[in-house]
Amino acid sequence: MAQVTAPSPARPVEVELRPAPPVDLGRAARLGLIGGVAMVLVAATGIVGTFQTRLLIDPILPLGLLFLYLLAFAFGWMAGKPPAALEGFAPARANSRNLVAGALAGALGGLCVGVLAALMSTFDLRGVFVQLSPQLLEILTFGLPLGAAIIAIVAISAVAGAIGAGVHLLPVRLKRSLLPALVWVMMFALFTDLVGQLFAGLSAEFLTDFLFTGRGGALTIVGAITVFIVVFVAYWLLGGRETTLRERIEAMPRGQRTRFSLIAAAVILIILWFVPKVMGPFVSQVLDTAGIYLLMALGLNIVVGYAGMLDLGYVAFFAVGAYTGAILTSPQSPAFTPQLLLIVAIPFVMIAAALAGLMVATPVIRMRGDYLAIVTLGFGEIARILFNSEWLAPIFGGAQGITNIPDLQIGPLQLSTPQDYFYPIFLFVLIAAYVTFALQNSRWGRAWMAMREDESVAEAMGVNVVTAKLSAFVVGAVLASFGGALFGAQIGSVFPHSFDIVVSVTVLVIIIVGGMGSVPGVALGALVLIVLPNLLREFSQYQFLFYGVLLIVMMLTKPEGFIPSKRRAQELHADELSQDAWLDIYGDKPTTDATTTEPPR
């Protein structure tokens, strides 16, 4: 991909701008119908029914219907969004027509749900669609007769859509305070257990009693309003300043910046030290799982994010780590009876993983892109079937796996609870993060990134592609194997069915959602995608559906992820950057320096 440079023409004295086109109602109608299909699918896959039992705010807001009408809100938001400013046009401002567009989209979505309700009350569809039960009809129609119910559904959806579109009309400061406040209320309402646990750990149970209907109960109306007001006021006072914090840090002189990051790191470490103590076994268990996934994601980040090789069989290295650790430490393993300590076994785990990485990488050196992805998928599945097979059962235990893996022991310390495991897992995550950072600007890191941009050009510039590919696979494999070894020790057993292709895809989703090539992004991805589904137990049933939709949506709208690495974002948005550069010169943000060569971010 060519280096992006902004066009830098001399600034004309006067530019005549045409008025922006109004929001497109036809597009709003199309969005509404798409939203309607989405709402119908949400109802028909049972999401509404399953979540209905979960009350968000005590008597008034069940999660199931909220989910349904949040979709109307989201599609109204999309329909009412003012179009992006184009060359020669004035930037669009939202007006009442945008509200109409949002309401139209919402109403059409609601109409689709109404049609579903009408169909359900006329026919029995449960022969095919198992979730379309009379209970669901009762939920959808609010217990009203059909005609009134359809009118109610359409009206609520239209209002939700109009509110969604109305977000674009709000002044920026209000919007920046209102949305976080709503999100925080949602968080408090969704994660009642977590919040209650946190308050209990801080011995502040009175807060739980005040905000919730009881220990483990739903948020009360008073509680919801309290949370809303506190967060709203906090954000209003900050006045959107939190976006400039990053810029202020970047503007600091070098010495001060280093000191600042050291202090921040120390504070985070101290907080993390207390996390398992405060949070108790359940949350710690979830965090351990997230840590193991994070370890894998950091490894895959090197292979996919840095070196640009899509590895769909990545779980195989995780499995190699888990099995090597299990065979060496468990007295039950059929092939190796001596019982090593995990600490002693770790070097062997690394060697095994490195060898596995070489075994996969060497044959695929000549391949690129999608063929590479399919070959690695093939290797991953072969590994899983072999671990599961009767043939290799004398080594790997076949379908019964390897059990009785002893707990991790460091000197006199015997780790057994999930809280204990948090520390070694976190330590390995730190090591992996350090390795990732250190490699980023090393000779290897630069070679990987050059290879990602264009393999042939990199080779022509003297990058040894063979070594670069092999090293990326080996480093990735070793990081995954740490995760595997810790996973085996923590669970106490290793079974072949833990190493399914869905693990590979989950790890891929983590790095894509977070931001390929960016360590904070990957951490955020693991936190959101592993911790949230595990904390919301109703949700876990729909976890993979959610991952699939998220992958598509991210690729379509934000392929660089939520916390992107700068260089990757530039690659992916090369065209838009040149468009934005135009805006900076002519648009409402005039730059005084027209000879800028740096692409604006």
Place this chain on the structure above:
Amino acid sequence: MSEAISVPARPIRSASRVTPVTIFLWGLRIAALAVILYGSYQSISSGRLSGAQWRDLLIFGASTGSVFALIALGYTMVYGVLRFINFAHGEVFMVGAMMAFYVANGLAATSLWIASPFVSLLIVFVAAMTTSASLAVLLERIAYRPLRNAPRLIPLITSIGASFTIQYLVSGLVGPSTKDFPRMEPLRGTINVAGSLIPTSRVVVIVVTVIVMIALYLFVERTRTGKSMRAVSEDQETAALMGIDVNRTIVTVFAVGGAMAGVAGALWGLVFPSLNYFSGFLPGIKAFTAAVLGGIGNILGAMLGGVSLGVVESVGPSLVLAGYDIPAFSQLKDVVAYAALVMVLIFRPTGILGERLSRDRT
């Protein structure tokens, strides 16, 4: 794009220098060949299976392979036009099979199923084809069209997401349980072909596949739409300059590929009568292997690749693995398929027939 730039780099390098990698790859080739030959020699000389049993395995493989071939068409045509692997195509196939199951189940309750099996089968096929074709077109419109000019990995990742989405949507909509395809009386017998008895369902599968393949071949080679499809796969921009509606042609490609997957789904129901939301994954991967094996972008190649892969998969375990006295070698049936996939992609990414698209791949 970058592919065009990279064309001259590879043949020159690989032709002129012997690197450790080339030596390693040759070693791998020789080792794989030795393993296969020794295993086959062992199992044939042991005489464990009779000639008739080998023939049954061959026919079994050929009929499974025809289903792979039909799915492979979708991969091969989409790859030919857009140069990307539609990972969700296996799910298009699975949805077609689901539709076939529900229609067949509905018909089995009526008298039509017994009275005129031919008409019922026709209805099942049409329903499956329409569903799969619509789903494929929908996928193109929602997920792939906005990404037409994105870097190559992005549509691939999107299609992985689409694959997951469809699997778990189907699981949520119709439930995760395994469905049993209703039996059709006339298909349960055997037919005497050249002195040997072959199950009727297998014959039906092979015959239907051959008919559909011929129809598709004529469509692509003889009609105007087919011509525009070939033109777009040759060079999109030039085709657009020649007045071909590229978007419409790409939609046609997805629709035809989807319809073929629908036929495959209905046929799958006749041969392997159990089905769940995950049933599309493995046939999808195998069909992709078949498409590459035959030479991707090549319709005849897909047929050839499908049947070869089916035969390799059904004969391979008994031929090669049994020679090494591996216990429960039928467990490793999929390993044979995946090993074939890996070997084909590593050693002959251009496939048996295809040289046409070979330059800008691998």
